[in-house]
Amino acid sequence: MNHLSLKWELLFICILLVTLPTVLMGMVGYYAYQSFAKQTLESQLHKHSQEVRSQAYDFIAQNERVLRREEALVLKRIKSVAQLSKSIFQTYPAQMKPTYGDTTLHSALQTLSQFRLNRSGHIFLLDENFNPVINNQLLPSLTNPTLYANLISHIKKEMPYILSGQTTIIKHPWSTNPNGIIYRQTALTYLDNWQMVLGVTINETDYKSHDFEVGLQNELRDRLASERIGKSGYIWVFNGQGEYIVSKDNLRNGENMLNIIDQHGHSIVEHLISSAKSAPPGGNEIIFYEWQDLGESSASPRAAAVTYVAEWDWFIGTNINLIEFYSGLREVRNKILHLCVVFILIGSLIAYYFAKRITTPIKHLEHLAVKAAQGDFNVQADPKLASRHTEINSLSNVFSEMICNIRQLMAQKEKSTQLLAARNTALQASEDKLTKALLELEYEKQKFHTQAITDSLTNLLNRRGFSKEGKKVWKRHQRTNEPLTIAMIDIDYFKRINDRYSHSIGDDVLIQLAKLLTNHMRENDIVARIGGEEFSMIISQPLCEAKKGLERLRRLVENTPIISDKREIFFTISIGAIEVNPQLPSLESALDAADTCLYAAKRSGRNKIIT
Ligand SMILES: Nc1nc2c(ncn2[C@@H]2O[C@H](COP(=O)(O)OP(=O)(O)OP(=O)(O)O)[C@@H](O)[C@H]2O)c(=O)[nH]1
Numbered sequence: 001m002n003h004l005s006l007k008w009e010l011l012f013i014c015i016l017l018v019t020l021p022t023v024l025m026g027m028v029g030y031y032a033y034q035s036f037a038k039q040t041l042e043s044q045l046h047k048h049s050q051e052v053r054s055q056a057y058d059f060i061a062q063n064e065r066v067l068r069r070e071e072a073l074v075l076k077r078i079k080s081v082a083q084l085s086k087s088i089f090q091t092y093p094a095q096m097k098p099t100y101g102d103t104t105l106h107s108a109l110q111t112l113s114q115f116r117l118n119r120s121g122h123i124f125l126l127d128e129n130f131n132p133v134i135n136n137q138l139l140p141s142l143t144n145p146t147l148y149a150n151l152i153s154h155i156k157k158e159m160p161y162i163l164s165g166q167t168t169i170i171k172h173p174w175s176t177n178p179n180g181i182i183y184r185q186t187a188l189t190y191l192d193n194w195q196m197v198l199g200v201t202i203n204e205t206d207y208k209s210h211d212f213e214v215g216l217q218n219e220l221r222d223r224l225a226s227e228r229i230g231k232s233g234y235i236w237v238f239n240g241q242g243e244y245i246v247s248k249d250n251l252r253n254g255e256n257m258l259n260i261i262d263q264h265g266h267s268i269v270e271h272l273i274s275s276a277k278s279a280p281p282g283g284n285e286i287i288f289y290e291w292q293d294l295g296e297s298s299a300s301p302r303a304a305a306v307t308y309v310a311e312w313d314w315f316i317g318t319n320i321n322l323i324e325f326y327s328g329l330r331e332v333r334n335k336i337l338h339l340c341v342v343f344i345l346i347g348s349l350i351a352y353y354f355a356k357r358i359t360t361p362i363k364h365l366e367h368l369a370v371k372a373a374q375g376d377f378n379v380q381a382d383p384k385l386a387s388r389h390t391e392i393n394s395l396s397n398v399f400s401e402m403i404c405n406i407r408q409l410m411a412q413k414e415k416s417t418q419l420l421a422a423r424n425t426a427l428q429a430s431e432d433k434l435t436k437a438l439l440e441l442e443y444e445k446q447k448f449h450t451q452a453i454t455d456s457l458t459n460l461l462n463r464r465g466f467s468k469e470g471k472k473v474w475k476r477h478q479r480t481n482e483p484l485t486i487a488m489i490d491i492d493y494f495k496r497i498n499d500r501y502s503h504s505i506g507d508d509v510l511i512q513l514a515k516l517l518t519n520h521m522r523e524n525d526i527v528a529r530i531g532g533e534e535f536s537m538i539i540s541q542p543l544c545e546a547k548k549g550l551e552r553l554r555r556l557v558e559n560t561p562i563i564s565d566k567r568e569i570f571f572t573i574s575i576g577a578i579e580v581n582p583q584l585p586s587l588e589s590a591l592d593a594a595d596t597c598l599y600a601a602k603r604s605g606r607n608k609i610i611t
Pocket residue numbers: 490491492493494495496498502503504505506507532533602
């Protein structure tokens with residue numbers, strides 16, 4: 001985040017603040033809708049299942065109502081037949097009482113014995129031992145003695161009632177068939193004249209026809225087969241053997257589907273049947289499974305509410321294709337997704353606008369600050385910023401005020417700098433003048449000093465200079481005891497040169513000698529003109545060495561004429577030299593000693609050296 005600019009950081013935060021709640025709300029919305037959809041699915045299935053169940057029970061109830069009405073009619077009939085028969089037989093005398101095994105029945109009994117109601121209904125008579133005396137061949141006592149005994153037991157129970165002259169009806173099991181026990185309804189009455197029980201009996205199967213029930217089932221079957229839940233949801237019905245009672249559009253009715261297994265190898269229909277059986281009484285159970293219908297390339301996930309109608313052994317399922325059902329949910333999810341994206345985009349654009357609105361003035365002020373930092377104080381904040389009544393406005397005002405102050409300070413500084421520069425220039429000029437004056441003074445001083453110690457004609461040291469420099473050498477000699485020779489040099493007959501050639505040529509001689517002396521002397525030697533034509537030398541050599549040089553000098557002078565007016569003028573010098581020794585206490589005494597030698601050289605004929 002540190003390398004992000006403020007604008008992008010603000011933008012990022014705003015987008016985050018928009019995106020997170022949007023995505024969160026989208027997810028909550030989607031999952032809420034998903035949960036709602038699942039509840040809707042289940043309630044829809046429950047509702048359909050209950051409707052189908054109630055339809056089935058309406059049909060069952062209708063069937064039962066019809067059967068009950070049929071039964072009531074039959075029972076009324078057998079009762080009336082029994083009472084009618086009784087009224088007939090009561091008219092017969094006791095002598096006409098039939099006996100067990102009697103084959104010569106009179107015509108009335110034969111007629112009654114041949115009486116048939118529906119298919120199996122007939123009349124029978126039982127003697128006091130409960131043995132059949134007519135229609136004994138129709139009583140299956142020989143084939144099912146247990147059920148026959150059961151009938152007799154029932155009759156015996158009813159005896160007190162029929163003995164009182166009443167006619168009663170009993171229901172008793174009579175035979176069995178593959179569908180179960182077949183019951184009979186029997187109307188009983190008592191013949192007082194013959195002490196016999198008269199019965200009119202009929203099999204329930206004779207009047208309880210399944211045709212009506214089958215018709216009802218077929219009607220319901222057709223109705224269910226065409227019913228749809230949603231686009232492709234439908235209703236199926238299996239019987240306990242796993243056979244289709246109702247299939248989609250009745251296309252697979254009768255097919256046994258127990259062999260359809262799921263991925264775990266279990267029979268799906270068995271699972272449906274067991275789930276329906278375990279459903280709460282009168283209710284249904286929601287189950288999820290995979291099923292492949294005719295025309296489908298693969299099994300698809302389904303949900304069904306299953307219920308069991310025990311009376312018909314029908315396992316009814318109302319099912320929905322989950323892919324189809326949730327396709328609507330996918331549409332909702334996509335819509336939520338699109339809404340989220342649009343919302344985030346709009347939020348991002350708004351965030352970008354505000355981030356830019358916030359950062360643009362800051363960027364502008366930053367740009368101005370950078371320019372100011374680089375020394376450009378002619379910057380001015382954008383006047384548009386003043387129109388914003390925000391912190392930016394305050395910042396802009398403060399920045400402008402600051403720049404204005406800096407500008408004033410800079411102007412003051414500039415003024416002060418110019419003033420200072422002018423003063424510096426003046427000061428520098430004064431200083432230069434002073435330096436120049438000092439230099440001139442020093443030059444003059446040096447000049448005066450040089451003039452004071454220099455002979456103006458020969459530029460050699462004069463007597464004062466010689467004395468000054470000589471004292472230094474003398475002190476050094478005293479300190480180091482180095483060998484030192486003092487020589488006094490005088491031009492011979494100089495007065496004659498002046499007189500003979502002029503004073504000017506005399507000066508030239510002096511200058512010539514000074515040059516020769518200067519060339520002759522060594523670095524540490526001192527040469528000076530201490531009088532008119534008198535020169536002195538201090539030579540840093542012992543006398544023996546110095547004398548050789550002085551001799552060379554003397555000969556050089558002797559052989560080096562000066563040229564004046566194309567004439568050669570020769571001159572000579574006399575030299576007196578001594579070596580400084582401890583007997584000479586000062587430079588003056590040493591000069592005196594050398595002067596004494598010079599005097600001796602003059603006296604002894606000149607142009608020579610006396611040491
Ligand atoms: N041209 C010239 N002559 C000078 C100068 N100073 C002194 N003299 C002359 O030097 C002469 C010195 O003469 P003297 O003292 O008699 O010595 P000299 O003639 O050399 O004789 P000795 O020294 O005995 O050989 C004088 O005539 C001075 O006038 C100078 O600066 N220029």
